[in-house]
Amino acid sequence: MDGLMPIGAFARLARLTVKAVRHYDAEGLLAPAHVDPHSAYRYYRADQVRTATTIAVLRGMDVPLPVVREVLAAPDTDAVSSVLAREREKLREELARREEVLRNLDGLLRRPERVQYDVAITERDAQGVTGVSGVVRAASIDDDTGALWREACALTTSRTPLVAVFPLDLADEFETLVGLPGPASEGAHAVLPAGPWATTLHVGPYPELPMAYTALLEHVRERGHVPLGPVTETYLAGPDAVEAEDLVTRLAVALTP
Incomplete structure (x- = not known):
């Protein structure tokens, strides 16, 4: 042939x-x-x-x-360059995520006390939250919540820490509200129920928050309480003010009375 x-x-x-x-x-x-x-x-x-x-x-x-x-x-070299440039950008973003993970791990190694959480259960009055809401994807919860947080920041000049309101149980996609806490009035976009709430404090990057949630919910379970929801995150020191290692977030979950 x-x-x-x-x-x-x-x-x-x-x-x-x-x-x-x-x-x-x-x-x-x-x-x-x-x-x-x-x-x-x-x-x-x-x-x-x-x-x-x-x-x-x-x-x-x-x-x-x-x-x-x-x-x-690809029909020509320009098309090839376009495909490879797009792939390069994806790799660059993935590398940035990996580097962030390494930084977070380094932070845990330097400050292992981060994984120890004190949990308190206190009675609260009903509280309103007014802000912006949107769909958050469980697979991108930090990025999507961060986008809502930035949008809410742009709408207020208040120094009051913003609060994010999440459902107790996560789905692939779910509605989240980020806004300012205030009176439980008719104008509020969400009302946090009165009654017992379990709270803990997390210091460090947001990707480490699952450890704090585990400590919070395990404390609730061990003491025979039943979580009612919603779950809230209050950004006491946010990314606009401190570096990732010094972020301060208060987690809370409403319990059945």
Whole structure:
């Protein structure tokens, strides 16, 4: 067959293993130019070597398969650059998240007392909260709540710490209110019920809040109380005033009377 080479010769020319070439075929990235109907032997053209090496380079950098397919299907170099630039931005954002996790872990190592929480149960009067509400995704709870917090900040000049009101049980998406506490009047967007509330204080980055919630709710359970909800976060020292390690957040959950 003129212009075609068997898979072994093709793999050698592309500096790949035969297994890798077969895998790229199985993934729909590099189909053979011809497959013998009797022997099932695969044959490739010389101009497919560049495609093979491109796949190998991208996969070697852990570029996802869908992105590799986009690169191979791109009509010109500008389109290729656009695809790779988009992937680079995603990696940059992921790296920033990873670096934040490392900083948080370093903070825990330096200050292990953060994971110890004192919980108090006190009686409260009914209280209103007036502010902005929106849908928060459980998978992006910090980012989405932060966006609501910034929106609420922009609407007030008060120095009173903002409060976020969450449901007791989280779903994939749920409504959250962030605003100023005040009287339980008809004009309030939400009214926090009167009665017993369990509270604790968290000092540190928001991604560590689940530890505080666990301590709070475990304290409630161990003492035979029943959480009623809602759950609130009061941002006593927010990201506009302090660094992540020094954020101060009061968590509270309403209990059944």
